[in-house]
Amino acid sequence: MSIMDADAPRRPATGAGAPRPARVWRAVSAAGVLVSAIVHLVLWFDGYRDIALVGPLFLLNAVGGLVLSVLLVTWPHWLPLVGAIGFGVATLLAFVGSAAFGLLGISATFFGTNELIAAVAEVAAVVGATVALLREQAR
Secondary structure (H helix, E strand, O other): OOHHHHHOOOOOEOOOOOEHHHHHHHHHHHHHHHHHHHHHHHHHHOOHHHOOOHHHHHHHHHHHHHHHHHHHHHOOOHHHHHHHHHHHHHHHHHHHHHHHOOEOOEOOOOOOHHHHHHHHHHHHHHHHHHHHHHHHHHO
């Protein structure tokens, strides 16, 4: 170690070895995934459970989102981050497809409260996970 190395600023590790900014972005992603999952669970209870294929997919989204949000904040591995990106992108594309063209017999609207909350949450999940992944890989 040289004298120059001793003067270089060091990033403090916070739990699980991840730098603080990456953990914050993981939390942003986890919150986005969780909010999207909750919206899908609410819609499932509001009647989507009675729609063939779509009902089970909404329930799978809710359960998967809950598990993924926990993994994002408890497992400091890149896999939950990639999962959050995939979850957010796939869910957002399914929503856009159903609102624009109808998908699996569902025609959503772009501007309902649940739709807007879920869309913002999914964008937050993707952005948060992408930034966290980039910051963690740069270490």
